[in-house]
Amino acid sequence: MxxxxxxxxxxxxxxxxxxxxxxxxxxxxxxxxxxxxxxxxxxxxxxxxxxxxxxxxxxxxxxxxxxxxxxxxxxxxxxxxxxxxxxxxxxxxxxxxxxxxxxxxxxxxxxxxxxxxxxxxxxxxxxxxxxxxxxxxxxxxxxxxxxxxxxxxxxxxxxxxxxxxxxxxxxxxxxxxxxxxxxxxxxxxxxxxxxxxxxxxxxxxTLTLYQYTGVIDYPRNERGEIEAMIHPQLQFRDYEPLNPGEPLFLTFEGKDVFYDGVSTVYPIFINEAAYYEKGIAMHLTQKQLIHDY
The missing domain is CATH 3.40.630.10 (Zn peptidases)
Structure with missing residues (x-):
């Protein structure tokens, strides 16, 4: 022990x-x-x-x-x-x-x-x-x-x-x-x-675990400036499912940018203020059930 x-x-x-x-x-x-x-x-x-x-x-x-x-x-x-x-x-x-x-x-x-x-x-x-x-x-x-x-x-x-x-x-x-x-x-x-x-x-x-799979950055122009914001439908929805084809970002011109992944993910750290400088709009996770530990 x-x-x-x-x-x-x-x-x-x-x-x-x-x-x-x-x-x-x-x-x-x-x-x-x-x-x-x-x-x-x-x-x-x-x-x-x-x-x-x-x-x-x-x-x-x-x-x-x-x-x-x-x-x-x-x-x-x-x-x-x-x-x-x-x-x-x-x-x-x-x-x-x-x-x-x-x-x-x-x-x-x-x-x-x-x-x-x-x-x-x-x-x-x-x-x-x-x-x-x-x-x-x-x-x-x-x-x-x-x-x-x-x-x-x-x-x-x-x-x-x-x-x-x-x-x-x-x-x-x-x-x-x-x-x-x-x-x-x-x-x-x-x-x-x-x-x-x-x-x-x-x-x-049984333990529910959200396992890291990667990060997504904000859309940026050639000068590195962000060109879109977290979509209102996604804001504050940490640990909730994000499905392919659902809104991810909203451009300053009002155009939706959709999630183009192939499977459902569970974003967290959505729109974390300190991560703007790190080039991170959110972390993506997969939801898992752990039984033997």
């Missing part, structure tokens, strides 16, 4: 995602809320300078800086590269093993509700996801495989994952989403506590 000895809760890797920022500040002020008897819980703010400025980042996206190469490269001097090395040291103190769990708190302008983002299919993560979605039907589970050290904070340990909530504008707190995220964090910690105590009964439950 995988024993959880140390867990880390990180909020504010993006400085304008305030749900995680203020949850971490609350946990720092009231550590008993996240303390559990069988493991230590570390809470930290990911990007303090960006939080202070109310920006996503200062020089570059911190949540892409945790690559093996970048963390070992002493010549990288951007604020986020330096901060990534500091976080690595906090998560892996000298003469101690790396934390067993990373809970990375994020919010999105897309209508993702309460989402768990998994980077691997570790049985304990799948069991946790099945438990959380069984006690709260609002929880959705998104699987996007990432190799260890791929750049995302969650990829730094086998039991790393993201809690992503939305829709909420950047730089804004939504009280209901804050409350729901807080309760989800407690449910995660309680599950790991019971796991350590051997109190988890194995159930043959």
């Amino acid at each position: 995988t024993q959880i000895n140390r867990a880390a809760i990180v909020g504010g890797s993006h400085g304008n995602e305030l749900t995680g920022v203020y949850l971490v500040k609350k946990f720092q002020q009231y550590p008993n809320l996240v303390n559990r008897s069988t493991f230590e819980t570390l809470v930290l703010l990911g990007n303090p300078k960006a939080i202070e400025k109310g920006r996503r980042y200062i020089d570059k996206d911190l949540n892409r800086c945790f690559t093996h190469q970048g963390l070992q490269n002493s010549l990288l001097s951007s604020y986020e590269d330096i901060r990534a090395k500091e976080i690595q040291q906090l998560l892996h103190p000298r003469n101690q093993p790396f934390v067993d769990v990373i809970i990375d708190l994020h919010s999105t302008t897309a209508n993702m509700g309460l989402s768990l983002l998994l980077s691997n299919m570790h049985p304990l993560l799948l069991q946790l996801a099945a438990h959380l979605s069984s006690i709260n039907p609002l929880v959705k589970v998104y699987f996007h495989q990432q190799l260890r050290g791929s750049g995302f904070l969650r990829s730094m340990c086998e039991l790393g994952f993201v809690i992503e909530v939305g829709a909420v504008p950047q730089g804004v707190l939504d009280a209901e989403l804050f409350r729901q995220t807080e309760q989800l964090v407690y449910a995660v910690l309680d599950y790991f506590e019971r796991h350590n105590q051997g109190k988890i009964s194995q159930k043959n439950s």
Whole structure:
């Protein structure tokens, strides 16, 4: 059995995602809320300078800086590269093993509700996801495989994952989403506590998983400028089916652009504000039922 000895809760890797920022500040002020008897819980703010400025980042996206190469490269001097090395040291103190769990708190302008983002299919993560979605039907589970050290904070340990909530504008707190995220964090910690105590009964439950298949960019002209918007019929319909031939974008001239795929997909991160600069209009997923984990 995988024993959880140390867990880390990180909020504010993006400085304008305030749900995680203020949850971490609350946990720092009231550590008993996240303390559990069988493991230590570390809470930290990911990007303090960006939080202070109310920006996503200062020089570059911190949540892409945790690559093996970048963390070992002493010549990288951007604020986020330096901060990534500091976080690595906090998560892996000298003469101690790396934390067993990373809970990375994020919010999105897309209508993702309460989402768990998994980077691997570790049985304990799948069991946790099945438990959380069984006690709260609002929880959705998104699987996007990432190799260890791929750049995302969650990829730094086998039991790393993201809690992503939305829709909420950047730089804004939504009280209901804050409350729901807080309760989800407690449910995660309680599950790991019971796991350590051997109190988890194995159930043959079915887990609904949305598996990453790719991304779609906005239509753009030769100068790289977008030429269309998310279609009104698609906006805020994260995790809902998109069928071939259904509207995808609406041009500024009012012309519909249709989805030309060959099978039904389930878009998520639809119209995420932070992804405009990354050339991403949405992620596409396939809906799967997982039985054996």
